[in-house]
Amino acid sequence: MIKFVNVSKEYKNGVKALVNINLTISKGEFVFLVGPSGAGKSTLIKLILKEEDPTEGRIYLNDMDITKVKNRRIPYIRRNVGVVFQDFRLLPNKTVYENVAFAMEIIGAHPKDIRRNVPMVLSMVDLSQKAHCYPHELSGGEHQRVAISRAIVNSPPILIADEPTGNLDPDTAWEIMKVLRDINRRGTTILMATHAKDIVDVMKKRVIAIEGGRIIRDEEKGVYEHELSNS
Numbered sequence: 001m002i003k004f005v006n007v008s009k010e011y012k013n014g015v016k017a018l019v020n021i022n023l024t025i026s027k028g029e030f031v032f033l034v035g036p037s038g039a040g041k042s043t044l045i046k047l048i049l050k051e052e053d054p055t056e057g058r059i060y061l062n063d064m065d066i067t068k069v070k071n072r073r074i075p076y077i078r079r080n081v082g083v084v085f086q087d088f089r090l091l092p093n094k095t096v097y098e099n100v101a102f103a104m105e106i107i108g109a110h111p112k113d114i115r116r117n118v119p120m121v122l123s124m125v126d127l128s129q130k131a132h133c134y135p136h137e138l139s140g141g142e143h144q145r146v147a148i149s150r151a152i153v154n155s156p157p158i159l160i161a162d163e164p165t166g167n168l169d170p171d172t173a174w175e176i177m178k179v180l181r182d183i184n185r186r187g188t189t190i191l192m193a194t195h196a197k198d199i200v201d202v203m204k205k206r207v208i209a210i211e212g213g214r215i216i217r218d219e220e221k222g223v224y225e226h227e228l229s230n231s
């Protein structure tokens, strides 16, 4: 589903953000990506989204080698990968419904499918009542639920979340985690970068830890940090 083979990324300023990453994430997995600030988590995500290109190595999405594809944000990636960010990134002048519908419009979806799918995903995240609200009328948790709806409305097999709970209070963060867990149970592969130790430790999912651009740990039912949990 997602495969990195000997992937390295050196930025133009000489920073080696990722060093020889080998990684396979299979269909249906829920994977936490952890590591200190500057470890390379966002860089790894940017490579999957093709917002950056690797300096060395190959990246495969399903069986497609995306390292070979030239243009950025290619439609293939848009169809296969949904993304959720810490800062939500909703369009302020569009309603909740319009924000989600927009994600379908840009891939050229049929209006009939838009009218069917948007209410369906809004109901999944319990936001049907807020469909006609604007982003400034929403709480942080509601913002993030809209962003998640937008990310999954085209039914991508992969959902990437870059610190999706970073701006939320603990209760709201757990609400969002329940939504992500439900989406994963319906078959979507999830890769989530996070600093939320409590969430990682409770969820008992696969944990990939990176530090200094290298994978230092990859465990099924892992924890955030061994050093702390053992002390």
Ligand SMILES: Nc1ncnc2c1ncn2[C@@H]1O[C@H](COP(=O)(O)OP(=O)(O)OP(=O)(O)O)[C@@H](O)[C@H]1O
Residues within 6 Å of the ligand: 011, 012, 013, 015, 016, 017, 035, 036, 037, 038, 039, 040, 041, 042, 043, 044
């Ligand atoms: N566009 C860029 N140009 C040059 N260096 C960069 C660029 N983006 C990131 N870096 C550097 O690459 C390294 C990895 O950064 P990255 O953002 O991937 O870390 P991170 O693990 O996501 O950190 P955080 O948890 O703080 O978000 C850092 O040293 C960072 O300064």
